[in-house]
Amino acid sequence: MRRFPNLPTSNDIQFDVAKATYEGKETIAILPTGFGKTLIAGFSSVLRHLNGPEGGTTVTVFDVFVVPLTILMSEHSKEMRKWGIAGCQLTAKTKNEVIRDLRNCRNDPDTGYEKLFVLVSTPEFLNTVTGKETLKNLQLSIMFVDEAHLVKKWGEEYRAAFAKLYELRTLSAFNICALTATCTQTTLECIHSSLNLETDTVIFAASPNRPNIFLETIPSRQRNAFLEDNICGNLRKHGKHFPRTIIFVDTYSELVAVKKKVMPILQKYAYQSENTPENCMLGTFCAEMTDASKKIVQRSFESKDGLIRLLIATVAYGIGVNNKDVRAVVHWSKQKNKSKF
Numbered sequence: 001m002r003r004f005p006n007l008p009t010s011n012d013i014q015f016d017v018a019k020a021t022y023e024g025k026e027t028i029a030i031l032p033t034g035f036g037k038t039l040i041a042g043f044s045s046v047l048r049h050l051n052g053p054e055g056g057t058t059v060t061v062f063d064v065f066v067v068p069l070t071i072l073m074s075e076h077s078k079e080m081r082k083w084g085i086a087g088c089q090l091t092a093k094t095k096n097e098v099i100r101d102l103r104n105c106r107n108d109p110d111t112g113y114e115k116l117f118v119l120v121s122t123p124e125f126l127n128t129v130t131g132k133e134t135l136k137n138l139q140l141s142i143m144f145v146d147e148a149h150l151v152k153k154w155g156e157e158y159r160a161a162f163a164k165l166y167e168l169r170t171l172s173a174f175n176i177c178a179l180t181a182t183c184t185q186t187t188l189e190c191i192h193s194s195l196n197l198e199t200d201t202v203i204f205a206a207s208p209n210r211p212n213i214f215l216e217t218i219p220s221r222q223r224n225a226f227l228e229d230n231i232c233g234n235l236r237k238h239g240k241h242f243p244r245t246i247i248f249v250d251t252y253s254e255l256v257a258v259k260k261k262v263m264p265i266l267q268k269y270a271y272q273s274e275n276t277p278e279n280c281m282l283g284t285f286c287a288e289m290t291d292a293s294k295k296i297v298q299r300s301f302e303s304k305d306g307l308i309r310l311l312i313a314t315v316a317y318g319i320g321v322n323n324k325d326v327r328a329v330v331h332w333s334k335q336k337n338k339s340k341f
Contacts, residue, residue, distance in 0.1 A: 003050070003084070004046055004083060004084045004085075005084075006082055006083050006084055007042060007043065007046060007083045007084065008036075008039055008083075010036075010039065010040075010043050011036070013029070013031065013035075013204055013206055014036060014039055014040050014043060015043070016204060017029050017040050017044070017177065017204050018040060018043045018044035018047050019047070020202050020204075021044045021047075021048070021142055021175065021177055022044065022047050022048050022051065024175065025175070025198075025200070025201070025202050026175045026176050026177070026197050026198045026200075026201040026202070027176075027177045027178070027201065027202045027203070027204065028148070028177075028178045028180075028188065028191060028192070028197070028201060028202075028203045028204070029177065029178070029179050029180075029203075029204045029205075030180055030181070030183045030188070030203070030204070030205040030206070031179070031180075031181060031204070031205070031206050032181055032206060032207075032208040032210075033181045033208075034324060035181070035206060037146065037179040037181075038065075038076055038079055038146075040144075040177070040179065041063065041065050041080075041118060041144040041177070041179075042079070042080055042083050042085055042118065044063075044142065044144075044177070045061050045063050045085060045116060045118055045141075045142075046083075046085065046116065048061050048141060049061045049115060049116045059115070060115040060116075061115065061116050061117065061141050062117050062119065062138040062139065062140050062141060063117070063118045063119070063140065063141050063142045063143070063144065064090075064118075064119045064120075064121060064126070064135070064140055064142075064143045064144065064174075065080075065118050065119070065120045065121075065144045065146065066121060066122065066123060066126065066143060066144065066145045066146060066165065067120060067121070067122060067146050067147070068122070068123075068146070068147045068150050068159075068162075068319055069122070069316075069319060070091065070122055070291060071291050071294050071295065071298075072146075072319075073089045073091070073120045073121070073122070074089065074295075076120045076146075077089050077118075077120045080118045080120075085116050085117070085118050086105045086116055086117045086118070087105070087117075087118050087119075087120060088101055088102060088104075088105035088117060088118075088119050088120070089101070089119075089120050089121070090119050090120065090121035090125055090126075090131065090134065091121065091122075091125055092130065093130065094130060095130055095133055095134075098130060098134050102117070105117065119134075119138075122161075123159065123161035123162050123164070123165055124159075124161045126161070126165070126168055127161045127164050127165075127167075127168070132168065132171055135168055135171045135172055136171040136172055138172075139172055140172045140174035141174060141175075142174055142175050142176070142177055143165075143168070143174050143175075143176050143177070144176075144177045144179060145165065145176060145177070145178045145179065145195065146179050146180075147179070147180060147319055148178035148179055148180040148183075148191050148195070149180045149182045149183055149187050149191065150162055150319075151163065151165065151178075151190065151191055151194045151195060152186075152187050152190040152191065152194065162194075163194060165194075165195060166194060166195050166196035169196060176195050176197060178191050178195060178197070181208070188203070220334070223332070224261065227247075227258075227261060227262065227265075228265050231245060231247070231262075231310065231330070232262055232265040232266055235266060235269065235270075235281065235282075235309060235310055236265075236266060236269040239269070239272065239281070239309075240272055240281065240307070240309065242281070242309040242310070243309075243327035243328060244301065244308075244309055244310075244311075244323075244325050244326050244327055244328075245309070245310050245311070245326070245327065245328040245329070245330065246310075246311045246312075246313055246317070246326055246328070246329050246330065247310070247311070247312045247313070247330045247332055248313060248314070248315065248317075248318070248329065248330065248331050248332065249312060249313070249314060249332045249333065250314070250315075250332075250333050251314065252286050252287075252288055252314065254332065254333065255284055255286055255312055255313070255314060258312050258332055259282070259284060259312055262282060262310070262312070263282070266282065270282050272307055278307075279307065280307070280308070281307055281308055281309045281310060282308070282309075282310050282311075282312070283297045283300060283301055283308035283310070283311045283312070284297070284311070284312050284313065285297050285298075285301075285311060285312075285313035285314070285316060285317040286313065286314040286316050286317075287314060287316040297311070301323070302323045302325070304325075
């Protein structure tokens with residue numbers, strides 16, 4: 001891997017999944033949040049690129065990394081480029097625009113590589129005429145499907161493109177690697193059938209158990225007191241040193257209601273200096289926000305020097321997010337099943 005010095009060292013499971021994809025096997029990887037599922041795609045692509053069929057010759061590799069939200073595309077493509085892989089976002093409307101984007105990606109000075117591409121896109125784009133033409137012409141090696149459990153949830157409810165991903169396999173003979181952190185037995189079976197995976201698909205799994213994480217239940221009648229004393233009280237006391245915390249709500253209306261409870265308690269302590277939006281340590285995140293607004297909130301909540309310490313969010317924030325600095329997660333309402341956690 002000397003040609004890719006910035007590529008992180010893989011752990012055993014990451015290597016095993018990458019090795020299986022190199023051997024031409026289809027895979028499902030059920031790995032906890034923060035495990036490094038994106039690195040599996042990068043490591044797998046590099047492994048196949050450096051080990052061509054003719055005794056160590058390099059080969060051109062085109063892989064696709066499917067993400068559920070456009071806001072995640074930039075994050076994943078930047079990660080690939082950081083590792084020396086030509087990460088390219090596929091969102092263009094026409095074939096000529098796709099060619100232009102691929103050319104720009106090929107000439108990216110940060111990668112300096114012309115034979116290794118990981119194309120990051122959404123199910124919606126890949127199911128367009130332009131997307132299908134792109135897949136057909138590039139001769140894909142592997143399609144990595146991130147947050148694969150959404151094939152069941154969103155494909156059935158309102159994102160039909162998720163349920164149609166398997167149809168893209170008629171365009172090119174590529175394998176699939178499904179990645180998820182949320183997977184019951186029913187969801188696993190649905191992923192397998194919905195993506196039309198081979199019967200000998202290899203399944204990898206790692207335990208989500210972490211000794212430093214614990215659950216605590218609070219009676220509903222006490223949650224307002226908990227919000228005022230434990231969360232808002234400590235944010236008022238510690239300010240920018242308050243451990244980053246997320247309050248998950250079920251709906252947009254619930255998000256508004258919780259924010260209305262929090263702001264009168266915090267008052268001036270919601271701000272680090274002047275009482276202006278850019279100085280506020282309280283943020284919100286939901287599907288109703290624009291992508292630009294989401295990026296501002298994400299950057300502030302996830303960066304080391306960001307101001308936001310308390311985030312009130314719907315599940316829209318939990319999809320594909322990799323924030324290692326969160327110290328507490330509060331579910332404001334009782335959850336219907338374990339997967340909601």
